[in-house]
Amino acid sequence: MKLIISFLVAVGISLPLWAEEQAQLSLNALSHSIKTLNFSTSFVVVKNNEAEPYHWFHGVNEEGEELEILSLLNGARRDILRKGNIVSYIEPELPPYSIFSNDIKGPIPSIFAQDFTLLESSYDFISVGRSRVLGRTAQLVRIVSKDAHRYGHWVWLDQETGLLLKLVIANRAGQLLEQVQFTHLDISDVPADSLVQLQDTELPKVLEVPDDYEQPTLSWQVKWLPQGFESISTNRHRITLTKQPVEFMMFSDGLVDISVYVSPSNVRQRAVEFLMDGATVALNQVNNGFEVSVVGKIPSQTAKAIADSVALMTNPPK
Amino acid sequence: MSESKFETVSSLVDGYKINDEAFEQTMNDGEMSEAWNNYQLIGDVLRDEVKGLITDDISNQIAQAIADEPTVLAPKPSESFSQAVKAKVVKFAKPFGQMAIAASAAGLMVIxxxxxxxxxxxxxxxxxxxxxxxxxxxxxxxxxxxxxxxxxxxxxxxxxxxxxxxxxxxxxxxxxxxxxxxxxxxxxxxxxxxxxxx
Structure with a gap:
């Protein structure tokens, strides 16, 4: 009897550890595969009862340089091209431009091609089990937030290649908010033809910041953020569509990006309004003549708490 | 009446002098004097003696028509103007070069x-x-x-x-x-x- 109990206790302790370890292994395989394999794949992003289809190519040429194309297949052309550390965005709104970047910013979080251990302070990784996705055996790993201020990401990874087959963003109640479902996966020894073409294509001019560029010190600051979020960008710019000048701050925990906007308003007070676009919340309120907006893939309570914590910088540094 | 009236004019044009009174009357009657003018003109044309005559009336009409034509208020942009603007923009952009990146990115977005x-x-x-x-x-x-x-x-x-x-x-x-x-x-x-x- 004692033996059985001690056995159960041992299993009870070791099982979560084993699951954590399995999850780590699977995620490491994912980031390795995304960077090194030649693949041609299609997926749909499902949100708001709509499906957006994409085509995604990745390859590594003979010189070891990564080549990547991500195209939206419906509506106006939106293509992202990448050659090594140059990424070009081709969109209907803007003339094409390139920037130095090691990843493309699309529906797949860029951390998936990087080191998952960067997320360890904010998330737990749990290997849940196997299922069948895209006709393949898939390992389900849940990336679970350590606190209640973030959504969970569930990823289904191909047992054979480690590549992503499905991604779901869900709230803590398990309600599905947004998903990326792969519909086709082709792995080859050499890069796809379109990537070979890309290699000979001249990319648009690269925008660069001068070495001595410093991000401006803003007069507003965010006093509360969920643990793990760090500032990755601050600037003053005009919102593209409304031309409204704003003070802007962007924070990231490695997986999720949050934008905070502050601007004077012609209204003195306006109650909180928010809108959900898949997992992305856009929240807006006016307090004492100042408009604060928060946008990101976070629960609306978190966005509200961030918006409420925005305050005038008491003694600006420097 | 009117038929015979023009007959008189016609006779006058043809050189049959009816009488001074009839001539006077013809010249004083606006309608008849116009007819006189026209008959003389026809005669001149037939005799190939027009020259400058034809311009008189038609050129007046054309001048009138031109005066009535609405003015089009859309002057074509002169080449030199747009070039000057372009030159100015280039001059403006050059000293900054790629320094004002935030601004240029914002500019990109504004377009x-x-x-x-x-x-x-x-x-x-x-x-x-x-x-x-x-x-x-x-x-x-x-x-x-x-x-x-x-x-x-x-x-x-x-x-x-x-x-x-x-x-x-x-x-x-x-x-x-x-x-x-x-x-x-x-x-x-x-x-x-x-x-x-x-």
Whole structure:
């Protein structure tokens, strides 16, 4: 009897550890595969009862340089091209431009091609089990937030290649908010033809910041953020569509990006309004003549708490 | 009467002198003197003696027609003007070069505004942007308005304004995510070097 109990206790302790370890292994395989394999794949992003289809190519040429194309297949052309550390965005709104970047910013979080251990302070990784996705055996790993201020990401990874087959963003109640479902996966020894073409294509001019560029010190600051979020960008710019000048701050925990906007308003007070676009919340309120907006893939309570914590910088540094 | 009247004119033109009184009368009658003029003109044309004559009336008419023509107030832009502007812009841009990156990126974004507003309005139907009511903390955006209110128009306008605001925020968020690499990539030069083996 004692033996059985001690056995159960041992299993009870070791099982979560084993699951954590399995999850780590699977995620490491994912980031390795995304960077090194030649693949041609299609997926749909499902949100708001709509499906957006994409085509995604990745390859590594003979010189070891990564080549990547991500195209939206419906509506106006939106293509992202990448050659090594140059990424070009081709969109209907803007003339094409390139920037130095090691990843493309699309529906797949860029951390998936990087080191998952960067997320360890904010998330737990749990290997849940196997299922069948895209006709393949898939390992389900849940990336679970350590606190209640973030959504969970569930990823289904191909047992054979480690590549992503499905991604779901869900709230803590398990309600599905947004998903990326792969519909086709082709792995080859050499890069796809379109990537070979890309290699000979001249990319648009690269925008660069001068070495001595410093991000401006803003007069507003965010006093509360969920643990793990760090500032990755601050600037003053005009919102593209409304031309409204704003003070802007962007924070990231490695997986999720949050934008905070502050601007004077012609209204003195306006109650909180928010809108959900898949997992992305856009929240807006006016307090004492100042408009604060928060946008990101976070629960609306978190966005509200961030918006409420925005305050005038008491003694600006420097 | 009128027939015989013109007959008199005709006779006069042909050189049959009826009498001085009839001639006087013909010249004083406006209608008949015009007929006289016309007959003389016809005669001149037949005799090939017109020359400058024809210009008289027609050129008057043309001048009149030209005067009545509406003026087109759309002068073509003169070449030199647009060139001067271009030159100025270039002069403006050169000293800054790529320094004002934030500004240029913002400028890039501004260019697309008009199409984008129109596009978004047709592209994303309102219903697509779902809202989730939430206990206590926030007043959710409602898609169902009470239509009994007399200020329905004002409400609709406010609603459209609100949709536009959110649309702008979502779009800008996406754009800024792409641009973060501008300020963040140079911070990891070792990674950059590693990925550019050329």
């Amino acid at each position: 697309g505004v008009q199409q984008n507003v129109a596009q978004n309005e047709t592209f994303i139907p309102n219903q697509v942007l779902k809202t989730t009511p939430l206990g206590g903390i926030a007043e959710p955006v409602s898609l169902n308005f009470q239509s009994q209110n007399s200020d329905r128009n004002a409400q609709e306008k406010a609603f459209a304004e609100q949709q536009r605001r959110f649309q702008a925020l979502l779009h800008d968020h996406e754009q800024q995510i792409k641009l973060t690499a501008l300020v963040n990539t140079p911070k990891q030069p070792e990674k950059k070097a590693e990925e550019t083996p050329k």
